Ligand SMILES: NC(=O)c1ccc[n+]([C@@H]2O[C@H](COP(=O)([O-])OP(=O)(O)OC[C@H]3O[C@@H](n4cnc5c(N)ncnc54)[C@H](O)[C@@H]3O)[C@@H](O)[C@H]2O)c1
């Protein structure tokens with residue numbers, strides 16, 4: 151399947167393209183046969199914005215689900231498919247995913263197998279959605295507690311980015327997107343890392359911030375274009391995620407407070423940069439710089455990590471191959487290797503970098 155035909159940006163222009171898509175006869179879009187998938191928050195905050203730009207969408211059908219990761223399961227899919235049936239959706243239907251990564255993941259998945267595949271458009275409304283989840287044609291749902299275990303590769307017709315949606319996004323949700331943006335710089339573009347370093351979150355409504363979002367999208371897009379099915383290069387996007395995901399699941403399963411994805415992977419990136427310094431040629435100065443910048447995202451520190459439990463989680467990570475825990479490690483800021491194996495002792499040692507007394 152083709153990659154995104156177009157990446158659209160900067161608000162007004164994006165809506166112009168969206169209109170062109172709808173009203174170009176060639177695409178055979180019937181607004182009455184169009185379905186907008188939202189969650190409670192995006193129904194409230196984002197749907198009115200979309201409708202204010204394209205009023206004819208008032209005639210489409212809105213399918214609303216609850217908000218949050220817990221909705222990303224097969225039962226919610228069934229609910230959406232049933233709604234599509236009720237409104238007589240067919241193979242010419244169009245689904246518009248208006249929401250964060252949960253909506254674009256589940257909506258893309260639902261579209262990919264409904265009647266063997268109908269068209270969809272992504273309109274991400276969270277920062278993480280814009281710079282990460284909506285790019286790269288991975289769709290999916292969780293199988294109980296196993297994240298993204300069921301899914302497809304399936305590409306949207308269009309990707310519409312309107313950074314105005316971010317105005318209502320809670321601050322903590324911004325952090326998750328920011329962490330992925332830092333990651334994009336670290337793994338593939340040193341200049342972008344330098345620009346990110348200079349731009350704290352308080353600039354988020356300024357044009358500069360829009361530019362950073364755009365750059366970040368281009369970086370991810372370039373990587374996934376070269377390796378759409380994650381046979382090799384695309385794995386660099388997992389930098390920080392081997393340890394980050396383990397921390398996320400660990401905190402989810404324990405009585406401790408949940409760890410935000412962005413915070414978990416920032417911690418993961420600190421640990422994995424340490425490992426990169428130890429065995430992959432990353433310089434100590436680069437490591438120190440990464441740690442100091444990412445610590446400002448993490449803010450909090452962890453204590454009393456049960457290392458055995460973390461290892462258990464990492465050993466069951468679906469990214470593993472041949473029973474080995476796989477890492478993507480930095481060589482330099484802007485250059486990343488993948489399929490790296492790391493001795494257990496070093497993984498353990500890296501956790502010291504995020505423990506209370508050390509941060
Ligand atoms: N497919 C991929 O390649 C890929 C990549 C990274 C992440 N993901 C997935 O993305 C998901 C996380 O995405 P997320 O962080 O966007 O979570 P999310 O979709 O749950 O959104 C976070 C919260 O913000 C609310 N919200 C969304 N837009 C808003 C707005 N404009 N104003 C106010 N509130 C708003 C949502 O209702 C939700 O409560 C995870 O399930 C993850 O697995 C997928």
Ligand SMILES: [Zn+2]
Nearest residue numbers: 330391411415
């Ligand atoms: Zn991530």
